[in-house]
Amino acid sequence: MLVEEIMTQDVITLPPxxxxxxxxxxxxxxxxxxxxxxxxxxxxxxxxxxRDIRDASPSIFIRNSDHQELQNEIQTIMSSPVISVHPLDFVEEIARVFHDKEIACLPVVQNHKLVGVVTEKDMLHTLIQLTGTNVQSSLIEVKVLDIPGMLPGVTAILGKRNVNIVSVLIYPYKDDPDYKILVFRIQTMNPTPVIQDLRNAGYNLLWPNNISEPRL
Structure with missing residues (x-):
């Protein structure tokens, strides 16, 4: 997914x-x-x-404040230089910028001009879409060896039941580099047949760990 797919294009701006x-x-x-x-x-x-504006505003607890501070130019409190991203950057990659720089908004710049913004709220909404939690579905976690062919092997079993896969995520298994966790969200309210098929094929399911009580 690209930044241009999630950015807000109608940006409210001000001159310095x-x-x-x-x-x-x-x-x-x-x-x-x-x-x-x-x-x-x-x-x-x-x-x-x-927060910048709030910090620059006079306290409501100060009597007889004339609010003169609010007449200062906004460039006196702006953060500069600004970290920006490109519309064709991958959303997954700019998520790291949000995390590492501890910022909540990134201007989107193309040909040196502002074309949009991406906020932490946009990123959270995108994460919900990528993980499939916005769709009613059932969750299955499978522990597999970190070797080629494991993902298609599991999806082949799901395909035999003709269930729709909403999302697939791959996580490291704790601190063990030999294993991965495959996380599937499948669009069925009764995942029991699929779960049993996976167990019969010898796969190690981390969730559900109780076949009679699948989590939706």
Whole structure:
């Protein structure tokens, strides 16, 4: 899946000379958490979060505050330089950027111009889609040797029951490099026949571990 498939294209932006008050108003009106700061060429030169604006705003506990701080230019509180991604980057790869850099929003830039943004909420929604948890399905976890041919071997057994595979994930098995865990979500409310077929074929099922109580 590519970034261009999940990014928001209608991006609310501000020039660097806009006031913090303008930024606050945009956050409230559009219920967003980040505002890219762009120059006249639509190049991203900074980004401001709701936290940046909140920290720059006068405390509600200070009496007789004139809110003069809100008239400062927004470029005085923006973060710069900005980490950005390309529309053709893979979503799975930029997930690591979110994690490693501990950020919540990434501008999407093409030919040096802003074309969209991706937020941590977009990433979470995408993760739900990739794992198939948004579809009513049954979960099966199979422990297999980390050797070629294991995945098609399991899917062949599923195919014999004519069940639809919603998603397939592969995880390492704890700290043992010799094994992997294949995680299937299959679109059936009664996975018992498939589970029994896998057991009869000698596969080690981590879930369900009780054939009479499959988890949906």
């Amino acid at each position: 000379t806009a006031t913090i008050a303008q930024g606050l108003r945009l956050l409230q009106d559009y219920r967003i958490r980040h505002i890219p700061i762009v120059n006249e060429q639509n190049h991203v030169i900074g980004i401001v979060s709701d």
